[in-house]
Amino acid sequence: MEILQLIQSNLLTPIILFFLFGIIAARIKSDLKIPEAISEFLPIYLLAAIGLHGGIEMRNTGFENMLIPMFVAIGLSLLFTLNHYQILRRLGKFNIFDSYALASTYGAVGAVTFSVGLSFLKNQGVTSEGYLAAILAILEPVAFIMAIFLTNMAVSKQIRAKKQSFTNDELSDIDVGLKETKTKLSQVLHESLTGKAIVILLGSIVIGYMIGAEGFSSISIVFDQMFTGAIVIFMIEMGIIAGQRLGDIKKVGIFLVAFAIIMPTFNGIIGVLVATAMGLSLGGAVMFGLLLASASFIAAPAVLRHAIPQANPSLYITSALGITFPFNIIVLLPIMFIVSTIVHGEGSIDLFNYITKGLI
Numbered sequence: 216m217e218i219l220q221l222i223q224s225n226l227l228t229p230i231i232l233f234f235l236f237g238i239i240a241a242r243i244k245s246d247l248k249i250p251e252a253i254s255e256f257l258p259i260y261l262l263a264a265i266g267l268h269g270g271i272e273m274r275n276t277g278f279e280n281m282l283i284p285m286f287v288a289i290g291l292s293l294l295f296t297l298n299h300y301q302i303l304r305r306l307g308k309f310n311i312f313d314s315y316a317l318a319s320t321y322g323a324v325g326a327v328t329f330s331v332g333l334s335f336l337k338n339q340g341v342t343s344e345g346y347l348a349a350i351l352a353i354l355e356p357v358a359f360i361m362a363i364f365l366t367n368m369a370v371s372k373q374i375r376a377k378k379q380s381f382t383n384d385e386l387s388d389i390d391v392g393l394k395e396t397k398t399k400l401s402q403v404l405h406e407s408l409t410g411k412a413i414v415i416l417l418g419s420i421v422i423g424y425m426i427g428a429e430g431f432s433s434i435s436i437v438f439d440q441m442f443t444g445a446i447v448i449f450m451i452e453m454g455i456i457a458g459q460r461l462g463d464i465k466k467v468g469i470f471l472v473a474f475a476i477i478m479p480t481f482n483g484i485i486g487v488l489v490a491t492a493m494g495l496s497l498g499g500a501v502m503f504g505l506l507l508a509s510a511s512f513i514a515a516p517a518v519l520r521h522a523i524p525q526a527n528p529s530l531y532i533t534s535a536l537g538i539t540f541p542f543n544i545i546v547l548l549p550i551m552f553i554v555s556t557i558v559h560g561e562g563s564i565d566l567f568n569y570i571t572k573g574l575i
Contacts, residue, residue, distance in 0.1 A: 221549035230334055231545055233447045237454020238541075242461065249452040257449040258513070261330045262412060263419045264438040264445075265348045270423020271431055272345020281346040284493055284503065288350050289357055291489065291507055295482050296322030296358045300365070302478070307470045309530075311369050315362040316519050316526035317471075320535050321478060322358030324351055325509035326412060327453065331544045332505045334443050336498045339552075343498035351506060352416045355514055363522045412514055453540070460537035467533050475510075475538035480547055483508030487551050491558045500555040501548070508543055508551070510535035 225231060240247040273281065299318035303309045309317065329351055336343055423431065431438070464472060486504030495503055512535040519526060 218550060218553060221553060222546055225335070225545060225549050228335075228338060229447050230331055230443070230450050234450040234454040234457075234541070234544070237451040237456075238458035238461070239454075240451075241455045241458025247451075247455065249448070249455070253448070254452050257445055257452075258326070258412070259415050260445055261442070261449065262326055262416045264442050265326070265330060265333065265351070266416045266419025267423035267431060267434075267438055269345045269348025269351075270420040270425070271428055273349060273420065274424045274427050276344070276346060281344075281349060284344075284347075284490070284495065285350050285353060287489060287493065288354055288503070288506060291482075291486065292322050292324075292354050292357050293361055295478075295507065296361055299478060300362075302474065307474065310525075312366065312523050312525040313527055313530055315366045315369075316515075316523045317474075317531050317534065319358040319362030319519070320512075320515040320531040321475075321482075321510045321539075322362070323356075323511035323515060324354045324506050325511050325513070325535075325540065325543075326351065326355075326416070327449070327513065328505060328509035328540060328543055329502070330446055331450075332502050332548060334446050335544075335548050335552075336501065337443070341498040341501075342496065343502045344495055347499065347502050347506065348416065349420050350503075352413055352420065354506060355413055355511070359515075359518050359522065366523055410514060410517065453536075457537050457541060460533050463529055463533040464537055467530055471530065471534050472538055475534040476542050479508040479510065479539050479543055480550070483543075483547055483551050484554055487555050488558060491555065497555050497559045500559070501551045504551045504555070505543070505548065508547055510539045512536040512540060 226235075237247075296318050299321050300314050303314040303317050304311070307314070329348075333343070483504040486507035487500045490500035490503035512532060515535065516528060516532055519531065520528060
């Protein structure tokens with residue numbers, strides 16, 4: 216019952232309402248559209264704000280304090296990516312390319328989802344470890360690199376198995392193709408690390424670390440007080456895009472719809488429990504779980520369309536943006552909040568205050 220009440224209160228927050236408003240606008244075929252200049256600016260602004268706070272927190276707590284959570288997050292991300300692949304390949308019967316593309320999409324992280332999570336906690340008066348923003352930046356390329364590496368290995372194995380039946384000229388063509396396949400990993404690494412999302416996030420973390428809380432005070436009105444408002448506007452665009460993708464859900468199949476809901480829930484709750492065991496705060500455990508539960512729908516298409524061109528983009532874009540993203544911000548965030556509250560030993564009064572605060 217508490218979960219339903221929390222979800223209901225979460226539905227009544229401005230961020231979720233504007234997201235749903237965007238979905239409705241798309242479904243009624245309104246010509247509502249966020250200007251392109253604003254839609255390009257807002258992700259940069261949100262990442263800069265997250266990075267600045269992360270850098271300040273790293274300076275306050277010390278870089279060494281984030282090492283264990285960082286390595287644990289990387290390990291879990293890689294483990295979950297492999298698990299995703301096995302489920303998609305063996306149970307879902309997807310081909311190798313779609314399986315690895317989907318596995319890496321759900322092994323990567325969503326910066327937009329992370330932004331919503333921060334706002335979710337802020338509305339409840341709960342804080343989290345700011346250095347999680349640095350872990351966000353590190354996790355972004357990890358799942359992609361592993362998926363591309365394993366895809367290359369699988370393709371190489373298939374090619375070697377077939378070489379015996381080809382002529383010398385055909386073998387020469389295969390060797391060229393194999394060489395091109397192997398170079399993709401370095402290309403993906405470069406594209407992942409130099410993409411604007413990672414560059415602005417890492418750069419802002421460094422700047423936040425250098426200026427500290429005192430230096431940040433002069434720009435806090437922009438990167439703190441306006442943060443939630445910027446997310447609200449961005450949620451309209453996300454809602455419009457998600458609404459346009461709703462028609463594609465029937466194309467991805469029931470199995471992928473179930474996967475896009477069940478796996479984030481499993482990953483997120485495991486993340487909350489592991490983070491709590493490592494000593495992270497109530498809010499930090501929620502955000503750590505959200506890192507592992509989110510799916511990338513901005514970086515993933517940009518990377519995967521070059522790295523695994525054989526994969527069907529409709530599968531990983533529709534599932535991540537049309538299914539997992541709405542589920543995470545509407546349903547899974549309150550669930551993880553409850554789980555984190557329970558395992559941190561918080562009383563039922565705090566949950567009652569949270570519920571009533573969301574309904575007022």
